[in-house]
Amino acid sequence: MTSAMTIEVPVLDNPDPKTLAEEVLMSLKYRVGKDTTVATPYDWLTASIKVVRDRIVDHWIQATKEAYDQQEKRVYYLSLEFLIGRLMRDAFSNLGLMENMREALSSLGVDLDLIAALEPDAALGNGGLGRLAACFMESMATVDIPAHGYGIRYANGMFRQEIQGGWQVELPETWLDHGNPWEFERRERSFEVGFGGSVESITSKDGRLERHVWKPTEHVLAVAYDTPVAGWCAKRVNTLRLWSGMPIDPILLDKFNAGDHIGALAESNKADALSRVLYPADSHMAGQELRLRQEYFFSTASLQDIVQRHLSQYGDLKSLPDKAAIHLNDTHPAVAVPELMRLLMDVHGMDFDLAWDITKRTFGYTNHTLLPEALESWPVPLFERLLPRHMQIVYAINAQVLLEARATNQFSGDQIARISLIQENGDRRVRMGNLAFVGSHSINGVSALHTELMKETVFADLHKLYPDRINNKTNGITPRRWLIQCNPGLTTLAREAIGDRFMDDIEAIKGLDPLADDAAFREKFAAVKRQNKARLANLVADRLGIRLDPSALFDIQVKRIHEYKRQLLNILEAIALYDQIRSHPERDWMPRVKFFGGKAAPSYHNAKLIIKLANDVAKVINGDPSVRGLLKVVFVPNYNVSLAEVMMPAADLSEQISTAGMEASGTGNMKFALNGALTIGTLDGANVEIKEHVGDDNIFIFGLTTAQVAERRNNGYNPRGVIEASPELSQAVSAISSGVFSPDDPGRYRDLMNGLYQSDWFMVAADFDSYAACQREVDAVWRNSPDWYARAIRNVARVGWFSSDRTIRQYAKEIWNVPV
Secondary structure (H helix, E strand, O other), X not given: OOOOOOOOOOOOOOOOHHHHHHHHHHHHHHHHOOOOOOOOHHHHHHHHHHHHHHHHHHHHHHHHHHHHHOOOOEEEEEOOOOOOEOOHHHHHHHOOOHHHHHHHHHHOOOOHHHHHOOOOOEOOOOOHHHHHHHHHHHHHHHOOOOEEEEEEOOOOOOOEEEEEOOEEEEEOOOOOOOOOOOOEEEEEEEEEEEEOOEEEEEEOOOOOEEEEEEEOOEEEEEEEEEEEEEOHHHOOEEEEEEEEEEEXXXXXXXXXXXXXXXXXXXXXXXXXXXXXXXXXXXXXXXXXHHHHXXXXXXXXXXXXXXXXXXXXXXXXXXXXXXXXXXXXXXXOOOOHHXXXXXXXXXXXXXXXXXXXXXXXXXXXXXXXXXXXXXXOEEEHHHHHHHOHHHHHHHHHHHHHHHHHHHHOOOOOHHHHHHHOOEEOXXXXXXXXXXXXXXXXXXXXXXXXXHHHHHHHOOOXXXXXXXXXXXXXXXXXXXXXXXHHHOOHHHHHHHHHHXXXXXXXOHHHHHHHHHHHHOHHHHHHHHHHHHHHHHXXXXXXXXXXXXXXXXXXXXXXXEOOOOHHHOHHHHHHHHHHHHHHHHHOOOOOOOOEEEEEEOOOOOOOHHHHHHHHHHHHHHHHHHOOHHHOOOEEEEEOOOOOHHHHHHHHHHOOEEEEOOOOOOOOOOOHHHHHHHOOOEEEEOOOOOHHHHHHHHOHHHOEEOOOOHHHHHHHHHOOOOHHHHHHOOHHHHHHHHHHHHOOOOOOXXXXXXXXXXXXXXXXXXXXXXXXXXXHHHHHHHHXXXXXXXHHHHHHHHHHHHOOOXXXXXHHHHHHHHHHOOOO
């Protein structure tokens, strides 16, 4: 659902509604091929988008020409995910055309909000990493940095989540069913990608090695699809280039004519698989192989494109680091390091030392996790079979790095082993995090805490070897998407109170801070929040048939389902609260709705079980009349950007409760705070910095610190004793274990609860009592409405610093060496 309220911005080219209506009709007729009498809502959507796309293209071509003419240094952002969501409102708003387009369509009998709701979310990502990449693309255009984003054009994304009987069911995300009116297919920008085969050494007549030639046995094409990304007021339009896999020969006619109709399409299917699904399940070797193929596929296509563009403009590649900054968004594109080396040495004739110098000065790398399983590594036999030349280059790089470390006489044998790009203990594996680190001149974390932990944990030895490489760039969010577009009511209220400057510079929103003490402003703020909550309540009623009271406290935890993010802790507290409400009906309980949303990886058993548990608990609590509506639990299926745009503005309480030391940053915490939600969270990720900005009185902090978590893990933590010492927790765990919430299968959650008793790696039991007490503090503040809204207003006013514009300016100045 969408709000009819909109925000307008001034731009030079702002045609009147009559002109736009005429253009929409022309677009409908000549681009869609429809008459108004037979046009479907999707036809009107496509026609409207293409009218605005034309104006974006004007800015796009101009920006591209200026980048060439002025020989500007470009940023190339490589990411396996770009969670861009719907683009129509984004583009209409950034070009200042929203109101005139609304009026134009209305004159044609078309409701802009209705057709905008038909636009599918682009299925190009899953979580915070992909949404960060999308925010960064918009911010790079806004702060006037010439940039290309590079990724994969997934036909079916990760999956569309449905909940059937409480269980997650994965279905294809068919977002391209009606085409994509934003993109341009660029068949002329196609690059050949090879896999497998052998490597031939070419020697001179005197026996000296001249070069290596990789002879792959498999070949596919990477075909470019370009989407323009417009910044605020269309100051600059950059390019998101996504690669689609296509076969060299679409059909093997000899096999087809011989009657092998399925085998004739084998190569086509193999190419198609490369850009079909995001994150194929890696619980089996076939899934691992496909994922490595995907990562190399988009990395080499992107690098071939970059190199070709650079050569066409500058003639040689020695100047590549001066004119191109290539950034690796996590380890997924880390194979780009040996691939650039291969291109420089094998294709363009450089020696190893020169190629290595150029590579290191060109690449930067952002680390997004300290979780060992998320720091990718590949079995050496798999890597060598698919990419034999790259395996040789990895060994050569590794020799260079290890000899460098050995020469310092500062590293033990164990430290040398940890620096190595090849994990030798157990199955030999290529460590992609180490490869990205050594191949980049800059390695950044995404929050102050995360960056310091990188130095102390996963990259401690590499940091000792290269002490000047690690730096911090705390994440940010684009305020255009996450305030101006998704919360027009609050934006309008802020404009009326402090003027428009914050729309260009979000840090100017600090002008709202004194108004936290203004009773009249608090009332207006509360009215906007209630409107946003009513919108979410209506969405839940429409989709799930659950009736919610917007006057209740809306307590929201939406993010990828993972044990370290501790949705289980939230569920356990909901059960404990449920028991307390039933046991003590005489107390003044504050009505509360606990919302959950997020996807679990298809092969992640416990995460999927937690989704089922949330739905089982919701079924029991929501159906119990003794609760009197004081507590409801809602799991909202298929959480995505468009759903987030409804949930963030409606939240009163933002759940950011990961185990301390395990969340790199988080950006949902920033989106919620900017929309006036108070955070309940641990001192983890960017929560630490949010606390510093909003002040201790305007955030709810609980639980163990990172150091305390480490101390517990290292000194004989006894979770069983902790559970048994906490009556509320013990009762909740027992209820789950005994089948109270799963009468159809009493043993469903026994293993999940046994995991808490036996190990509790994520410190759910250890933090439960602190979390529950903090939630009762939340109740106390919520009871005092003026105090609550004063704190909420201070959150909005004080989190402008968490803008992706600020983050991008820091990247530009301190990593990319690009003027802003």
